[in-house]
Amino acid sequence: MNYPALFEPIQLGNIELKNRIAMAPMNVGYTGPNGYHSDQSTAWYAMRARGGFGLIITECVVMNPHRWGGQQSLNPSLMIDERYYRYHSELTEMIHHFSDCKICIQLSPGWGRQGHPHAESRDCPAGAPSAIPMETDLRNLNKGWVRQITRLAREAVGEEAVALVPDFDKVKEMNDEEYAAFKVEALGLLAMIAPEMGHVVVGDTPRELTKEEIVDLEDRFATQTYASYKLGYDAVEVHAPHGYLLHQFLSSRSNHRHDEYGGSLENRARFLTNIIVKTREKIGPDKAFGVRLSGDELMPGGITHDEMKQVVTLCKDAGVNFINVSQGSYENPGAAFAPDGEDEFTRWAPGFKEASGGLPVITPGFINPEIAENAITSGKTDIISLGRQSIADPFWPVKVKEGREKDIVKCIRCQRCYMDLMTANWCRCSVNPIVGKEKYYTELFLDTPKLKKKVDLFLKKAKDLPQI
Numbered sequence: 001m002n003y004p005a006l007f008e009p010i011q012l013g014n015i016e017l018k019n020r021i022a023m024a025p026m027n028v029g030y031t032g033p034n035g036y037h038s039d040q041s042t043a044w045y046a047m048r049a050r051g052g053f054g055l056i057i058t059e060c061v062v063m064n065p066h067r068w069g070g071q072q073s074l075n076p077s078l079m080i081d082e083r084y085y086r087y088h089s090e091l092t093e094m095i096h097h098f099s100d101c102k103i104c105i106q107l108s109p110g111w112g113r114q115g116h117p118h119a120e121s122r123d124c125p126a127g128a129p130s131a132i133p134m135e136t137d138l139r140n141l142n143k144g145w146v147r148q149i150t151r152l153a154r155e156a157v158g159e160e161a162v163a164l165v166p167d168f169d170k171v172k173e174m175n176d177e178e179y180a181a182f183k184v185e186a187l188g189l190l191a192m193i194a195p196e197m198g199h200v201v202v203g204d205t206p207r208e209l210t211k212e213e214i215v216d217l218e219d220r221f222a223t224q225t226y227a228s229y230k231l232g233y234d235a236v237e238v239h240a241p242h243g244y245l246l247h248q249f250l251s252s253r254s255n256h257r258h259d260e261y262g263g264s265l266e267n268r269a270r271f272l273t274n275i276i277v278k279t280r281e282k283i284g285p286d287k288a289f290g291v292r293l294s295g296d297e298l299m300p301g302g303i304t305h306d307e308m309k310q311v312v313t314l315c316k317d318a319g320v321n322f323i324n325v326s327q328g329s330y331e332n333p334g335a336a337f338a339p340d341g342e343d344e345f346t347r348w349a350p351g352f353k354e355a356s357g358g359l360p361v362i363t364p365g366f367i368n369p370e371i372a373e374n375a376i377t378s379g380k381t382d383i384i385s386l387g388r389q390s391i392a393d394p395f396w397p398v399k400v401k402e403g404r405e406k407d408i409v410k411c412i413r414c415q416r417c418y419m420d421l422m423t424a425n426w427c428r429c430s431v432n433p434i435v436g437k438e439k440y441y442t443e444l445f446l447d448t449p450k451l452k453k454k455v456d457l458f459l460k461k462a463k464d465l466p467q468i
Ligand SMILES: Cc1cc2nc3c(=O)[nH]c(=O)nc-3n(C[C@H](O)[C@H](O)[C@H](O)COP(=O)(O)O)c2cc1C
Pocket: 024, 025, 026, 027, 028, 058, 059, 060, 106, 239, 241, 292, 326, 337, 338, 339, 364, 365, 366, 385, 386, 387, 388, 389, 417, 418, 421
């Protein structure tokens, strides 16, 4: 085998993964009405399980009962109470039909000020650590975003609108004064070509969560995590990267509180560590239970890598047994959590591994198997994950294992997937025409031997029965 390190099993808490290849958590918006998993969500994950991933990490599932109303552009999957359980158990059961594929739910106590505050009723904006709105710095857009903004301009207005799209290489160089003037024009253009995206770029002012609300979310998180294992999830990951609610607490950019949830790093991490402690108490010592964190916020005044390493140590002491690496927030979308290139994230992994006392680390950002293999053999990460590459080619693991690398359909970093999500569109892919239509291609995932054997036996016993 060409890439033995990728296919070496590894222990994660009380589960063994058959290989080191995980599917990165990605919300592609296929959730059904009111936050229930849809048939398309199940087919989407099942095809990746069929493709040979050792671990599937679900999209960010929100357990916060205080939802924003109205605008649903990101269409999150929910796990608020029992109403949602059977949809999750349907998914885990399906995934377990595939040879030893494990599934981890990524659970979030909310998206806070990135929960599209202006979409909720003005009387009840989204809850966050402090009443500080988020704002994307458009100087941080990368090539993929620019390509998509150009496409949106062309589709919304026509070829003539493409000329209105600014030269973002020049924008990058702007000082604050030049940028302030540019921003007014840019937001005007955005309002014309993708109004549903406006709230992702500039949010309204959130309200400060009360202490009672925070404690309630901590308790609810432990309850929903406990339920997740009962519903068949093999692992649970706390979602704390990318500028969402838990990240907002960690960062002094967004957390100006004066109580025990603000101030020192330990205080800012308290919401996260309380969640971990309360959950670990409920689920026992062995379950695979991890956390995803940004390696660095990559914004002025944001949380740095050194501080994040201290957060990792606090999380380890609180009870997690694996760490998933990412970076950035919505305020820095391009350079941050979906960069143009490959292997951006391993720069944070060794620091996280050391700070956690050697816990298994998962790192995304790969396209080519040799780079992924090297990230493991060089000791930078224990498990690699594929985000956009798993969209482009769900069969990456089995193709690599079978020596059919030439058949891999490679992600071109066009950022179509992301932009579809942000503009409330059905997520599609520039290089994989089946994306978004997985449920119609049952032959591509239902040929799992485990399921087939049972079904064939059942059908055999029902063969040639007369009608009575
Ligand atoms: C469409 C899309 C949705 C995403 N949703 C999530 C999410 O729900 N939770 C999360 O932690 N990361 C999310 N991410 C970030 C990915 O997990 C991953 O870190 C990122 O895409 C970089 O890895 P890649 O280069 O392998 O794609 C998302 C990425 C994409 C492209």
